[in-house]
Amino acid sequence: MSRSTTRPARVGANLVGVVTFVVAAFPVYWMVNSSFLDRNEIRNPVPTWVPFGGDLDNFRTVFETDQFVNALRTSLMVTGLTIVVALAFAFVAAVAVSRFRFKGRMSFIVTLLVIQMIPVEGLFISQYKMLETMELLNTVLGLTIVYVAGVLPFTIWTLRGFVAGVPYELEEAAMMDGCTRMQAFLRITFPLLAPGLVATGVFGFIQAWNEFTLALVVMTREDQRTLPLWLSTFTDVNSGTDWGGIMAGSTLIAVPVIIFFLVVQGRMVSGLTAGAVKG
């Protein structure tokens, strides 16, 4: 198609491309930039465009507040627990769905689909009531329960594709060579699924790490806040918001996500069983 692109059209398109880059990337740049600036530069009517002479004071301040360290710990625990539980549950379910035919298989798949359409806002009232009854409000376990349910459908759905992508013939061949069914699965299929597990795990991480709404509902106590909650209360202060600190906090939260995101973007596309079956 590029053959039919005329010169003026290309110049125009390139202009759009540059504008797109600026508009899309500027807020991210601005977050990082502001995180290096001190109070005077932040409060200067003329913006400081490049952080020459900036320092890490804002980051130091963030790490010195108990709330951040607390929130970091809570976030890490909830995220870690969610990934482990969701991956384990999703993995066995994905194997069942793609390797077996059983009654109710179809309903299970359809349910997964429908669940993914449910907006959190439509259910959080009764999830709150339930956790209240179970005395799990303000606990890592309570938030993990609702997070696992939130991540599971997507994880099963994606892993199902990965499991189905490993040819069953590979397992059969191993069984003919004397492996039991279980051995064949563990030695042949499971290693081939590693990239799939990594990728879906990373997606689970991104979701649990970023999640705001359910955290707000479940973690009502200040000392149980997750990182996104902590960040959102940062701006609450009416008298003179500390923008430098907020941007340092935002940067700290965003950087791992952006890195993970870029990693998965590339890896998800690459062929999984490339090399396993020649020809």
Added chain:
Amino acid sequence: MMTTTSAREEATVSVTGTRTAPVRPARPRRPDRRRAASSLPYLLVAPAVLALGLALGYPLVRQVLLSFQEFGLAQQFGQPPEWVGLANYEQLFTDAYLWRVTLRTIVFCLVNAAATMVLGVGLALVMRAMSTPVRLLAQTGLLLAWAMPVVASLTVWQWLFDTQYGVINYLLTALGGDFEGHGWLLRPLSFYFVATVVVVWMSVPFVAFTVYAALMQVPDELVEAAEIDGAGRAQRLRHVIVPSIRPVLMVVGLLQVIWDLRVFAQIYILQKAGGSATDTNLLGTYIYRLGIGGGDFGTSAAVAIFMLALTVVLTAPYVWSMIRQERTEA
């Protein structure tokens, strides 16, 4: 050609409301036809079923019951809830405020979805004409915006739109506008404008990437043939390119509608930063404020059921086509 199937697999939605990146698993093969007489498959799906049942199924049932009960502050302090039949619904449906919030939610959703689609599809089309380095530059920017966590995006945009020291006020003033000390979140319309900017900014990358991928699958020969037949640029677009990517456009558009119905975090955080909650509530924040904020769980459960019904109505076509496709594959 990119089929509907792969686009749909890419665009799976998640319940946590995060906009997930496309995943393209290896094309799933037809499931094995081996009949499992054992209970093994049931054992394997049991943990997932139990987890979903506990965290979603049970609350759903409880919410339906709750919506038929009087469950206010007195019940919070131990009084048994009272069955009131349809009273909560009756009270809601005769409440002008609920309708205002519903209307706002739908308008906000459609405006945002439309803006995202126009910009995303437009960008995808223009990307084809960019020279490679510029296209990579644009894609890098989009990828960054896409990867930003919602709450971090919201704080940055708040900072950009800040009344006193915000860059946007500075730039608009420098360009000759009267924006010194302009408070963007004070008036509802301006509040929604800011919310729209944030939502569109974070949603366009997904649309642009997905549609661009679909465009790359349109066979060159098809477009060339049309060109040889004398079709102009606009005609090629309308009669060749758009029809080829229609399935992708449909799915992506519908996903935008679903996603823009649930913009809780965006609205809630901007409200806290200075918007008037009553004038800017959408359904999600309304439910939250009624129930968890105000302690009226019965009424808020009724609004939540209403929101679920609205979602079902809006997403039914998508779910149906997915199910049909699943059936033909199985």
